[in-house]
Amino acid sequence: MSLVPFDTSCVFIDGRWRSGDSGQTLALVNPSDGSELARIARGNAADIDAAVRAAQAALDGPGATEGERTGPWGRLTAAERGRILLKMSALALEQADELARLEALDVGKPLKQGRADAVALARYLEFYGGAADKVHGETIPFANGYTALTLREPHGVTAHIVPWNYPMQIIGRSVGAALAMGNACVLKPAEEACLTALAFARIAEAAGLPAGTLNVVPGLGEEAGAALSAHRDVRHISFTGSVPVGTLIQTAAAKNAIPVTLELGGKSPQIVFADADLDAALPFLVNAGIQNAGQTCSAASRILVERPVFDTVMARMAERYRALRMGPALDDLDIGPVISARQREIVQGYLDVVRDSGLRIAAQAPLPASLPASGYWVPPTLVADVAADHRIAQEEIFGPVQALIPFDGEPEALRIANGTPYGLVAGVWTRDGSRALRMARKLQCGQVFVNNYGAGGGIELPFGGVKHSGHGREKGFEALYGFSVLKTVAIRHD
Numbered sequence: 001m002s003l004v005p006f007d008t009s010c011v012f013i014d015g016r017w018r019s020g021d022s023g024q025t026l027a028l029v030n031p032s033d034g035s036e037l038a039r040i041a042r043g044n045a046a047d048i049d050a051a052v053r054a055a056q057a058a059l060d061g062p063g064a065t066e067g068e069r070t071g072p073w074g075r076l077t078a079a080e081r082g083r084i085l086l087k088m089s090a091l092a093l094e095q096a097d098e099l100a101r102l103e104a105l106d107v108g109k110p111l112k113q114g115r116a117d118a119v120a121l122a123r124y125l126e127f128y129g130g131a132a133d134k135v136h137g138e139t140i141p142f143a144n145g146y147t148a149l150t151l152r153e154p155h156g157v158t159a160h161i162v163p164w165n166y167p168m169q170i171i172g173r174s175v176g177a178a179l180a181m182g183n184a185c186v187l188k189p190a191e192e193a194c195l196t197a198l199a200f201a202r203i204a205e206a207a208g209l210p211a212g213t214l215n216v217v218p219g220l221g222e223e224a225g226a227a228l229s230a231h232r233d234v235r236h237i238s239f240t241g242s243v244p245v246g247t248l249i250q251t252a253a254a255k256n257a258i259p260v261t262l263e264l265g266g267k268s269p270q271i272v273f274a275d276a277d278l279d280a281a282l283p284f285l286v287n288a289g290i291q292n293a294g295q296t297c298s299a300a301s302r303i304l305v306e307r308p309v310f311d312t313v314m315a316r317m318a319e320r321y322r323a324l325r326m327g328p329a330l331d332d333l334d335i336g337p338v339i340s341a342r343q344r345e346i347v348q349g350y351l352d353v354v355r356d357s358g359l360r361i362a363a364q365a366p367l368p369a370s371l372p373a374s375g376y377w378v379p380p381t382l383v384a385d386v387a388a389d390h391r392i393a394q395e396e397i398f399g400p401v402q403a404l405i406p407f408d409g410e411p412e413a414l415r416i417a418n419g420t421p422y423g424l425v426a427g428v429w430t431r432d433g434s435r436a437l438r439m440a441r442k443l444q445c446g447q448v449f450v451n452n453y454g455a456g457g458g459i460e461l462p463f464g465g466v467k468h469s470g471h472g473r474e475k476g477f478e479a480l481y482g483f484s485v486l487k488t489v490a491i492r493h494d
């Protein structure tokens with residue numbers, strides 16, 4: 001099976017590839033050189049409505065009475081659903097190189113990062129395929145003469161609105177978990193990067209996922225995305241993206257009284273104590289900041305360093321920065337371009353703030369003269385001695401810029417780490433086990449990593465934020481609870 005060539009300008013609804021209702025298309029741009037890569041459909045409210053109806057029909061089937069699930073997807077057992085997900089996983093793995101190439105061209109990430117994302121997609125599908133028939137309800141000790149139990153049921157039609165930075169990983173964790181629980185999905189990928197979402201639909205087709213179970217409608221956020229989040233027959237929304245759009249999504253969901261999972265931004269710290277194993281920490285301190293050109297929700301954009309080792313950590317990070325190799329995604333170096341001209345402008349704006357505030361630049365990786373001038377390049381930049389309340393240390397930049405912040409002792413580290421509007425991930429580097437536990441308990445965020453950062457992606461580890469980083473959990477087994485509804489049944493039998 002080959003994923004290409006396929007007509008990228010189609011929507012995928014009810015198992016069919018067709019033009020969008022508007023007949024209009026949008027350009028996908030290759031960030032490495034600014035050229036047009038493909039055309040995608042400009043999906044609109046009519047496409048979204050057709051997609052939601054197809055999903056409903058995959059659950060309910062024709063002429064079903066209310067509450068019956070006789071559709072080709074709705075009538076499958078959990079084990080049968082799991083087997084299809086496992087087939088999708090195997091196909092994704094088989095196609096990992098092709099998927100990596102599509103993601104590299106579309107997002108601008110080096111091939112090896114694209115391949116890691118494709119392998120993660122396969123692993124999500126494997127994890128959720130295996131979990132599909134292992135989610136149990138409970139029996140509850142209740143009053144005499146009763147048997148009480150709980151059932152885990154799908155929401156129904158679920159909406160998945162995803163960003164451009166990690167399409168494959170986010171589709172895997174969100175759509176994978178929703179399908180495992182028996183929901184039927186409408187996926188709205190980001191207008192900046194759509195190719196692997198369309199390839200994912202091809203994989204679903206090839207694996208025998210019944211028509212209508214997964215529908216993919218590319219398009220603009222304010223058109224297709226807004227129509228999907230407001231649709232009255234959608235029963236759950238999983239949104240990954242920015243805080244302002246997340247607020248709009250939650251408002252739309254509130255009007256239909258449906259639950260949402262919001263995976264939003266971050267300003268995540270890695271905290272380096274003076275007793276840390278610096279050799280172990282160094283690669284994580286830099287990579288977690290510059291991976292995907294810093295366009296990662298859990299990017300370690302703040303590096304908090306205890307004063308006795310501040311100069312050493314800064315010097316060693318600077319050395320790594322100067323060695324970073326930057327180039328077009330297909331050259332597969334350390335770092336590629338940012339996603340768009342707009343994103344480059346935003347990041348450049350923050351670099352102007354660094355300059356205008358007189359902040360010291362500890363290191364800036366050089367931009368090679370050989371880079372295509374029309375690509376969206378930003379020099380990776382390490383900023384020294386940033387005050388904890390400075391804009392650079394407070395706002396999500398979403399580019400390869402890290403702020404080094406000195407601290408003295410645990411209480412100050414905690415105050416700085418917790419002192420932003422966000423709370424997604426934190427890393428703690430120390431050889432003191434008690435301190436690691438104290439910190440882990442007091443950090444206000446959804447994940448804490450001790451003496452590592454990110455646990456290699458951690459498909460099994462529940463993920464999500466607090467404060468402006470959002471709410472609800474994806475990844476791991478926990479996601480399966482979010483993509484299902486608990487029904488309680490109390491049977492009186494005396």
Ligand code: NAD
Nearest residue numbers: 162163164189190221222225226241242245263264265297
């Ligand atoms: P974005 O919010 O602009 O777009 C995300 C998605 O929402 C896209 O599909 C877009 O088309 C859609 N959208 C835009 N306007 C909409 C509207 N009015 N109604 C419905 N949908 C709409 O975000 P982005 O710029 O693509 O992504 C960057 C942001 O995503 C960053 O803040 C980053 O931290 C966050 N992010 C979070 C996670 C996480 O897991 N927490 C992961 C990746 C990215």
